[in-house]
Amino acid sequence: MNFTSIHFAALLLVSCLAGEQVFAADALWKAGVAKANITPAEPIWMAGYGGRTNPAEGKVMDLWIKALALEDARGRRAVIVTSDTLGISQSIYINVCAAAKTRLGLEPEQLMLSASHTHCGPVLRGALYDIYPLDDERRSRIDKYSAGLETKIVETIGKALAELAPARVAAGQASTPFAVNRRNNREADVPKLIQQGALKGPVDHSVPVLAVFLPDGKLKAVLFGYACHNTTMDFYQWSGDYAGFAQLALEKSRTNAMAMFFGGCGADQNPLPRRQLALTERYGNMLASAVEEVLLAPPRTLSPELATAMETVTLNLGAAPTEAELEKLKEDKNASTQRWATRLLGDLKSGKQFIRTYPYPVQVWRLGDQVLVTLGGEVVVDYALKFKMEFGPQTWVAGYCNDVMAYIPSLRVLKEGGYEGGGAHIVYGLPAYRWAEDVEELITASAQRLVKQVQTSRK
Numbered sequence: 345m346n347f348t349s350i351h352f353a354a355l356l357l358v359s360c361l362a363g364e365q366v367f368a369a370d371a372l373w374k375a376g377v378a379k380a381n382i383t384p385a386e387p388i389w390m391a392g393y394g395g396r397t398n399p400a401e402g403k404v405m406d407l408w409i410k411a412l413a414l415e416d417a418r419g420r421r422a423v424i425v426t427s428d429t430l431g432i433s434q435s436i437y438i439n440v441c442a443a444a445k446t447r448l449g450l451e452p453e454q455l456m457l458s459a460s461h462t463h464c465g466p467v468l469r470g471a472l473y474d475i476y477p478l479d480d481e482r483r484s485r486i487d488k489y490s491a492g493l494e495t496k497i498v499e500t501i502g503k504a505l506a507e508l509a510p511a512r513v514a515a516g517q518a519s520t521p522f523a524v525n526r527r528n529n530r531e532a533d534v535p536k537l538i539q540q541g542a543l544k545g546p547v548d549h550s551v552p553v554l555a556v557f558l559p560d561g562k563l564k565a566v567l568f569g570y571a572c573h574n575t576t577m578d579f580y581q582w583s584g585d586y587a588g589f590a591q592l593a594l595e596k597s598r599t600n601a602m603a604m605f606f607g608g609c610g611a612d613q614n615p616l617p618r619r620q621l622a623l624t625e626r627y628g629n630m631l632a633s634a635v636e637e638v639l640l641a642p643p644r645t646l647s648p649e650l651a652t653a654m655e656t657v658t659l660n661l662g663a664a665p666t667e668a669e670l671e672k673l674k675e676d677k678n679a680s681t682q683r684w685a686t687r688l689l690g691d692l693k694s695g696k697q698f699i700r701t702y703p704y705p706v707q708v709w710r711l712g713d714q715v716l717v718t719l720g721g722e723v724v725v726d727y728a729l730k731f732k733m734e735f736g737p738q739t740w741v742a743g744y745c746n747d748v749m750a751y752i753p754s755l756r757v758l759k760e761g762g763y764e765g766g767g768a769h770i771v772y773g774l775p776a777y778r779w780a781e782d783v784e785e786l787i788t789a790s791a792q793r794l795v796k797q798v799q800t801s802r803k
């Protein structure tokens with residue numbers, strides 16, 4: 345190629361890029377937002393910790409569900425719902441999907457139901473019942489609250505869709521370091537390890553940010569994520585924990601904008617040190633500050649093109665407990681293990697078969713050139729790191745989406761064992777000690793298929 349042809353090729357490239365920019369600047373998405381307060385009115389049981397001895401006594405802040413509806417230039421729609429909950433349970437997910445389909449025309453692949461995994465939110469229907477001392481009255485309060493939550497989620501999605509209006513959507517990423525790998529660092533040692541710069545284990549400190557701007561440039565909504573347990577506090581006050589403080593800080597600095605949080609692959613990550621409200625607020629401010637960094641950068645505009653794809657993967661459970669093992673575990677010193685064993689023995693005696701597989705949701709969206717992978721359950725950080733290697737460093741990976749049924753270990757963590765490797769199956773009430781060894785392989789293969797699907801749908 346001589347100079348002239350290089351020059352011509354360069355000119356062509358510049359004009360193509362310019363053309364794309366004009367397209368990006370001219371054509372707009374449509375976006376709509378809505379939110380609903382879900383702070384329980386009744387003193388219902390709090391989720392996440394088995395050691396609590398009474399229901400909530402008050403609140404540090406209100407709990408929310410927030411919906412962001414998006415529509416691309418061709419009229420394709422998707423709705424992100426974030427929630428100050430431990431995790432949306434299977435029955436709630438199924439009921440919301442059914443209502444969203446019949447009443448709003450949304451397929452499950454168009455709906456992302458995310459949970460912040462706050463441990464200062466309410467227990468939801470069917471979620472981790474064995475770890476709480478629930479009597480009939482407590483259960484009926486949880487049932488009533490959960491039914492109300494389903495209604496509110498569907499109504500809020502409907503309101504966000506009804507509000508769809510032209511918007512510019514942009515994406516970017518920053519980072520903040522308060523997540524610590526809890527499998528590789530003893531909690532009591534963390535302050536010293538931080539001082540020494542000696543923390544160990546894989547982490548994902550990225551803060552993915554999706555910003556939605558009104559045509560006049562004002563921020564309408566900002567969605568951001570972080571891969572870390574939302575467990576700074578374990579007290580008796582309703583609270584969105586650090587993610588709640590981050591949303592409050594952003595909604596204060598960005599008047600009239602709605603801030604939304606999704607959990608990343610933080611199943612083996614804790615905000616450390618913790619157990620002080622001042623630290624909770626500090627972590628929230630660190631996260632909000634990372635989001636501001638992206639907003640000021642500024643983030644890159646996404647072309648108004650949406651693709652959504654989803655699969656339900658049949659995950660295999662590992663060995664089921666035998667009747668003899670359950671008889672022994674019925675006398676375990678741990679009350680939640682006793683309740684789990686007693687319940688499963690009852691199932692066996694009544695002739696009920698244990699489930700051997702679980703329908704696991706894997707979802708992939710593409711917004712312009714931004715790929716978002718969402719996974720069910722509490723996903724360990726290995727998945728985010730692996731998917732970023734495989735699909736590009738810009739990829740976002742959310743956990744705690746659509747159904748939070750268990751921990752999701754990588755094969756490494758499964759083989760290492762411990763709580764995230766399998767121990768938590770009893771906490772979640774599953775009739776198995778852990779997943780089968782193909783868990784990572786099955787989820788990865790599904791994500792690969794779906795990423796390919798949303799990439800090839802590019803026009």
Ligand SMILES: [Zn+2]
Nearest residue numbers: 461573611722
């Ligand atoms: Zn957890």
